[in-house]
Amino acid sequence: MRKIVLPLLLAALAFTACHTDQKFEINGHVSDKNLDGEWVYLVPMENAPVERVDSTQLKNGSFSFKGKVEAPEIYIIRTRPFLRLSHQELLVVKEPGTLQVYLGANSKVAGTALNDSLQNWKVQKEIIDNKMLYLNQNLKNADAENQAKINAELDKLRAERANFSFQFVKNNQNNVVGKMVARIMKGAFTAEQRNELGIE
Template sequence: MKKLFIAITAIGLFFTSCNQTEQYKLTGTISGQAEGKVYLSKVQDNDLVKIDSTQLQEGAFEFTGTVESPQRYFIQLDDKKEAIQFFVENSNIDIKADVEKLTEAVIVGSAEQDVYVAYQESQKSFAEKNEAMYKEFMAARQAQDQAKMDSIRDEAMKLQDEKTAASKEFVANNSNSIVAGFISYRMMSGMELDKMDELYNSLAENVKASTYGVMMKEKIDLLKSVAIGKTAPDFTLNTPEETPFSLSSLKGKIVVIDFWASWCGPCRRENPHMVELYKEVNEKGVEFLGVSLDKDKDKWLKAIEDDGLVWKHVSDLKYWNSEAAKMYGISGIPATVLVDQNGVIVAKNLRSAELKVEIEKLLQ
């Protein structure tokens, strides 16, 4: 398999050298739809942003432009939730798709896309095994078979480890491909900081200079700035009453910053435990500050009331673009940051039981 990955990359790079132009030219046909608006989009600040559009002419469309380095783009149609996802580089790229099966489009002319297709193929067996495990788990839950559920969870964790190992091997064997940077950036979520550094340093210089390499470096630098032992960055967001509230106003106290949202199932399941912890430690001078990644104020306020979250709350209602969440490098919730009386970060991402232990250490 390793030799196959290397061979695919070599062929792709050769193809690029023969097909390289100063701009990209995307030509495509959508069978099953003759007319309508077509959009070319890409992800910017966690949102899918339309950057160009055209009209289908007898099922055909065309886009031209330039990219500094290969990037993942999307072709979208009006009234269609699915999109064609592919890597654009400055070459002549042909796209053939069925309007009812946009995710199965065939893309020719992008060497980076060829590498990504190879990566997807390498991940298929993991997806199939995961789907089978999910069905087994649901059946066990229906039967209230806790032992079986626990066993499946253990298997799922092992499968995830295998999947991660396979992804790392693919990246190592294709370290000159921009796709390696894309895969690596996605793998960083939940990874320890030293492992992120190791992954980034394994990439070729051209990949480090790409959009995804730059994003990796920025994230690593950000996480280093809010690592344990660093001063907690101050931020100011509005309370439910639209009153600005700053983290710095709690200086001198032990503070638990709790990043959560009304739409986050794991957050809501953790909230009762956080309520109990708050009751135990608040009278000892410990403050909680809830930072919501909601975008609907009414749902945010309802969750606060329904879950009995009596501590201070703030939000800018910007979802994953929350200024505070970005400042602290939050990529998953629930997430907690424990700050001591001197404003220094002493622990991160602890659940209520572990959090209680660390708080008690600070209270001694």
């Protein structure tokens, strides 16, 4: 009898562990704690009919989403449109594990390998984007000589952004984060980079 029960018990434990691993949890908070009652939405980046959109209300400046996940997928965490002026939308990977999310002027996520990787790419891209925004603002009032210098610096920053994104995609070609960044940034890649990545 013992020989039969033990394998059955081990199989049951393995089945339970497998299904437990497929649970996800997102714990978030917002920069403004006076928004209680406002809704936060978890929206698939692609294939987003109403029935696939999840929502929850803010309470004490916090929110959470829980559920099961069959395979990693990119989602957007967002508020209603007016609040997005102060609470930046955030791309997250819905995958097994627990995420910590902050929504504010510069939203961020942490907690799993894919989300940490996505956050690092976001931070690097925003650093370059902010430098380019500053230079573009100065470009408007610059004389011809300084315009040439600013445009040269902008070209360097564009190349830097494309190169680090290319390397990121190259290192993440087999996961949803790499595929998403490839779609977002492919227009910035050179023909050689697109060919190496196998994208059109």
